[in-house]
Amino acid sequence: MRTILFRYQTTGLNPHEVALVGIAFSYKKHEAYYVPIPENKAGAALIINDLKPALENPKSIKIGQNIKYDILVMQNHGVKVQGQLFDTMIAHYLLHPSKKHKMDTMAETELNYSPVAIETLIGKKGKKQRSMKDIAPEKVKEYAGEDADITMQLKHTLYKQLKNEDLLKLAEEIEFPLIQVLADMEAAGIYMNPSTLSSFEKELEANIEKTVSKIYDIAGETFNIASPKQLGIILFEKLKVSDKPKLTKTKQYSTSEQELSKLKGKHEIINLILSFRSNSKLLSTYVKALPLLISKKTGRIHTSYNQAVASTGRLSSTNPNLQNIPIRTAEGKRIRKAFEPADQNHILLAADYSQIELRLIAHLSKDQAMLAAFNNNEDIHTATAAKIYEIPEKEVSREMRSNAKSANFGIIYGISAFGLSENLGISRSEAKQLIDGYFKTYPAVKDYMKANVDFARKHTYVETIFGRKRYLKDINSANSMVRSAAERNAINAPVQGTAADIIKIAMIKCAILLKENNLKTKMLLQVHDELVFDVPKEELKKVKILISEAMEHSAQLSVKLIVETGTGQNWLDAH
DNA sequence: GTATATTAC
DNA sequence: TCCTAGTAATATACC
CATH class of the missing domain: 1.10.150.20 (5' to 3' exonuclease, C-terminal subdomain)
Incomplete structure (x- = not known):
């Protein structure tokens, strides 16, 4: 049996928060069904309960476009989707890794068909855009049914293409099984201690304020230091800190960190600018932004992994990006320190490949x-x-x-x-x-x-x-x-991509091993060559060996793969 | 939306 | 002499 599941969101794109409006199904090409879900909880639960056995049936294949989203939404409604997966977005990504994988464009390029745009239903983006829950189910039915049918049609052609291009094994053994692993990681989230950051926030703000006034004093005027254009004019025309300033491709003065670092000894303002830059970056991108992304429901931060953007096969992380949390500078390290295990009985375990590339x-x-x-x-x-x-x-x-x-x-x-x-x-x-x-x-x-x-x-x-x-x-x-x-x-x-393949295999192996051994340890993060786990302390000894061996044996190479592990009461100390 | 800058691997 | 080190996401300025 084949099942396709589809979803509607009301509160936006966050799968952890949306309410389900309806589900469309298709079992074969050119045929689809739509099940509206009532707004009231009891009514919704009744219907979802009826659909549950089909979605949890491990023997049926689930097909969808960006299925990780559907899995997460269903999980929030008490349904644990099981069985083999086929994701049309990821299939297209494997066939054309540098292209876009939106369903509408795929329908045009792969099926020569232009589907009804979602905008015709809910209006264009902006304040006036309506929510799917406010559209009559009869209208949604047409849209959702078409959507399910297109996904089913795409599945058939993409499957053939994967086979022809020798990509089916990669899809079925690595990418598709990884979807559930990523969904579980996203659902788990990571705990972040907001008080660690709030004291740092005040320090940074005071520090920036001081730096700004010093810069104004030296410049002899106030200006927007955050504007590369204004800064360039102050540095290179007024203060003349360089004889031959480097220009950007649009002929502006380059004020990049790299260029300013070369001028460090030339003028006292340079170090102040660099300090302003790094402190502003920490403040706006991390210290202020991260606490806003703590879920009210779980108290944890739930990143979203994108499996279909990086041309080499790497994952990427958004909302927030947890793959570029600072580590190099002393100030940056304080941000990493805010990521902590679930509670006193847990410890963070970080396992990273040594020099994998x-x-x-x-x-x-x-x-x-x-x-x-x-x-x-x-x-x-x-x-x-x-x-x-x-x-x-x-x-x-x-x-x-x-x-x-x-x-x-x-x-x-x-x-x-x-x-x-x-x-x-x-x-x-x-x-x-x-x-x-x-x-x-x-x-x-x-x-x-x-x-x-x-x-x-x-x-x-x-x-x-x-x-x-x-x-x-x-x-x-x-x-x-x-x-x-x-x-x-x-x-x-081939190098970056093979490393990405290997850690994906390791993630699937780790997930299977944790389940088989009935362990409570949760995989939380992947940062290209590193995996982070939340481990109950009594499991640590066992898990450490299990994980590092799984990672080291994910590929048979003529060179040994070495995994280094560390543990700690925060992500920084786990390194 | 594009350009610039900064963070990570 | 021109111009170039791989892969991402996010914030801000500026049009």
């Missing part, structure tokens, strides 16, 4: 020197420096290690002498020498990079170990800049 380069290139460095458990950056500079590891200076580290990262990004020189603040010829030394050290890495670019030129795509593709239409472009960018993508995508 470089390890993948070692595996993919089969470079003997790099493989040996990893398999001997050496510090890869120190080992790289020793080889490049032809000295024993003991004699590697901090600067040499730092150069080697930048070169290692550069390789992952598709290195260029210009990019490396900008990153390290050295000349382009010095960067060139460093790169030459690097390729002499790891010759197979150079061959691997070239092989990837050649493959891309021939096939106009590159792929990960697990067959995830990324199309590179510009790989043969006549424009050298456009072409070079595609070449860097050809090098980066």
Whole structure:
């Protein structure tokens, strides 16, 4: 049996808060049914109760567009959707990772059909837009039925295409099973202690106020420091802090952190501007914004993972983005400290892959020197420096290690002498020498990079170990800049993408293991190479081993995968 | 909506 | 000499 479920929201797009207006079903193409759900709780519960067995039947396949949303909405109505999933949005993402995956456009490109827009029903976006619950069910029926039918039709064509492109395994074994794992993570949420941030908020505000008045004093006038345009004029025309200011592509003065850092010693105002910038960023993006996203219902923060945006296969996180919580600076660390376990009986466990992308380069290139460095458990950056500079590891200076580290990262990004020189603040010829030394050290890495670019030129795509593709239409472009960018993508995508595949496999394995062992531990966050768990203290010993082994054995490579774990009463201390 | 800047991996 | 290091999200200014 095939089931398609559909949903309507009243209070917006947040699946944790919306009320269900109705569900549309389709079992086969060109046929659909609509079940309106009454507003009153008792009436709704009666109907949902009737639908529950079908949705919880583990033997039927559930098809939908962005099913994670439906699963979360149903979960809030007491229905635990089970069974195999097929998501048309994700299927299309696997086929065309760099395109958009909205249902209306897919209907046009895949089915040559233009569906009725939701706006014809509820009006255009804005204050006047009506809620779905205010539309007569007879009208909703037509819209919802069409929607369900289109999803069913899309499923059929996308399934065939996945099969033809050898993407079915990736879809059925990784992406579709991951949907439920992500839904559970989002539903769990993470606890954030608002009092940790409220004291920090006052400190930051006082600090910013002081900095602002100092900047006005030095500038001799008041202006909007947050406006790059106004700031540029003050810095480069009035105060003349640089002889040849760098311009942005729109010919404005560049006031980027990178450019201002170069001018640090030139003028006392620079450090004040940098301090203003970093404090304002912390205040507006994190300290003020995060507490507003604490759910009134659960008291926790529920991020949303997007499984269909990043062209390489990575996840992304929104509302809020919990994948870019600060960690590098002392001030930033205070934000990470606010994320805590559920209660005194729990502890946060963070497990992250050590150097997964470089390890993948070692595996993919089969470079003997790099493989040996990893398999001997050496510090890869120190080992790289020793080889490049032809000295024993003991004699590697901090600067040499730092150069080697930048070169290692550069390789992952598709290195260029210009990019490396900008990153390290050295000349382009010095960067060139460093790169030459690097390729002499790891010759197979150079061959691997070239092989990837050649493959891309021939096939106009590159792929990960697990067959995830990324199309590179510009790989043969006549424009050298456009072409070079595609070449860097050809090098980066298989590496970043394989790392994404591996952690997704690990997440599915972890979820299964936690369930099989009847553990109460919950997976909360994924940050590209890291997983964060909320662990009852009595489970810690067992869970730590279970998780790290599952992660380390998610792929069989010619290089060992190493997972480092940490625990703590907050996310910072768990590192 | 686009540009600029900053945060993370 | 031009111009370029990979992947994201969010906040603010400015049109």
